[in-house]
Amino acid sequence: MENVDIIVIGAGVVGLAIASEITSRSRELYILEKEADYGLATSSRNSEVIHAGIYYPHDSLKAKLCVQGNPMIYQLCEENNIAYKRTGKIIVATQEEEVKELENLLRQGQHNGAKNLEMIDEEKVHEFEPRVKGVAALYSPSTGILDVHSLMKYYYKKIKQNSTIDPLILNTKVVNLTPKRDGYIVTTKGQESFSLKTTIVINAAGLYADKIAEMAGIEVDKERYQIHWCKGDYFSLRGKPPVAMLVYPAPPADAYRIKLTGIHAIPDLIGRLKFGPNAYYVNRINYNVESNKEDFWKAITSYLPSIQPNDLHPDMSGIRPKLQRPGESFRDFIIQHEEKKGFSGLINLIGIESPGLTCSPAIAKMVKKMVHEILK
Numbered sequence: 018m019e020n021v022d023i024i025v026i027g028a029g030v031v032g033l034a035i036a037s038e039i040t041s042r043s044r045e046l047y048i049l050e051k052e053a054d055y056g057l058a059t060s061s062r063n064s065e066v067i068h069a070g071i072y073y074p075h076d077s078l079k080a081k082l083c084v085q086g087n088p089m090i091y092q093l094c095e096e097n098n099i100a101y102k103r104t105g106k107i108i109v110a111t112q113e114e115e116v117k118e119l120e121n122l123l124r125q126g127q128h129n130g131a132k133n134l135e136m137i138d139e140e141k142v143h144e145f146e147p148r149v150k151g152v153a154a155l156y157s158p159s160t161g162i163l164d165v166h167s168l169m170k171y172y173y174k175k176i177k178q179n180s181t182i183d184p185l186i187l188n189t190k191v192v193n194l195t196p197k198r199d200g201y202i203v204t205t206k207g208q209e210s211f212s213l214k215t216t217i218v219i220n221a222a223g224l225y226a227d228k229i230a231e232m233a234g235i236e237v238d239k240e241r242y243q244i245h246w247c248k249g250d251y252f253s254l255r256g257k258p259p260v261a262m263l264v265y266p267a268p269p270a271d272a273y274r275i276k277l278t279g280i281h282a283i284p285d286l287i288g289r290l291k292f293g294p295n296a297y298y299v300n301r302i303n304y305n306v307e308s309n310k311e312d313f314w315k316a317i318t319s320y321l322p323s324i325q326p327n328d329l330h331p332d333m334s335g336i337r338p339k340l341q342r343p344g345e346s347f348r349d350f351i352i353q354h355e356e357k358k359g360f361s362g363l364i365n366l367i368g369i370e371s372p373g374l375t376c377s378p379a380i381a382k383m384v385k386k387m388v389h390e391i392l393k
């Protein structure tokens with residue numbers, strides 16, 4: 018049986034970012050991906066927002082990695098011709114009672130280290146976005162948008178440059194992991210069906226990361242590693258976008274529950290505007306837009322009153338790999354070398370929902386340190 022140093026399971030933006038940091042000519046590494054190409058799952062079904070790190074509790078991995086990842090992403094985009102735009106973002110209070118919530122967010126964002134946040138008044142909201150109705154807003158100039166496909170393409174190119182072979186193996190699903198004294202036997206099914214022995218397994222399997230952890234022998238219920246799929250739909254706007262910035266409503270009172278950011282307006286890089294995502298739990302993967310247009314329209318017109326129902330049409334959807342069960346409060350990313358649980362060499366990344374894309378270069382650095390610790 019072939020022996021390798023590292024297997025990365027999953028070629029989404031996170032698996033690719035990690036592999037781009039740890040691939041080297043002196044190491045044997047493979048990335049195993051069940052689909053026919055990289056980045057076909059959650060990594061190509063999201064808002065493509067470069068987040069600033071405002072919403073997440075201080076000291077959480079989500080806050081820390083997002084605040085680190087934000088400038089790293091901008092630098093990667095600038096240096097490698099990846100399309101992006103520093104659009105800025107406003108989180109809008111449509112009634113006086115919501116202003117307090119924005120002030121709480123401002124304090125939290127500043128505490129987290131999000132850059133240059135400020136409260137702006139009605140006049141300034143109007144100056145920034147004349148079509149938006151708001152009595153005040155929290156302005157985040159470091160929030161922006163990017164082309165996630167170009168980012169993944171960049172990570173993949175870097176991986177190939179640092180490797181003697183192309184380490185990405187497509188159409189290959191990991192179906193078993195058997196712990197051994199000094200590593201794991203990884204068994205696959207698909208175009209490439211094989212078993213190989215590896216010292217390190219990096220589980221970046223997104224919506225199925227809990228299943229991979231379970232294959233290795235982790236008790237996912239006991240450890241609270243179980244992933245709950247939480248879908249978000251988008252509607253896009255026909256015609257010319259009425260806003261240039263990202264526009265979010267003030268977070269609902271149950272912000273730390275599932276509807277974290279509310280249905281927001283997201284300009285893209287080719288001049289269109291999308292609204293979304295909402296949030297509802299599902300039991301199977303199905304990317305049809307299933308939400309009611311009327312509900313979207315009502316939510317949108319609270320801050321963009323000129324939008325008409327006929328301007329909206331179903332666009333796309335994505336599914337979050339959430340650790341939170343319905344009704345549960347905030348859960349952080351799990352990014353862990355599982356040595357203490359008796360699984361030396363297994364690095365789990367579980368619950369990598371938003372802002373996982375923004376965090377991807379910072380997650381990669383974090384995992385690189387774990388890999389160096391294991392291999393030293």
Ligand SMILES: Cc1cc2nc3c(=O)[nH]c(=O)nc-3n(C[C@H](O)[C@H](O)[C@H](O)COP(=O)(O)OP(=O)(O)OC[C@H]3O[C@@H](n4cnc5c(N)ncnc54)[C@H](O)[C@@H]3O)c2cc1C
Binds near residue numbers: 030056226294
């Ligand atoms: C609606 C929505 C909006 C979002 N908006 C934003 C945003 O604006 N900004 C932001 O920063 N983040 C956002 N996110 C989060 C971001 O998209 C994710 O955090 C990120 O894409 C996760 O990447 P990943 O590589 O972990 O997972 P994925 O992209 O899901 O990749 C995992 C890969 O593993 C593969 N895989 C699974 N099981 C196996 C197996 N057994 N064998 C082999 N391969 C396997 C899958 O096929 C898949 O390709 C959003 C997410 C959603 C759902």
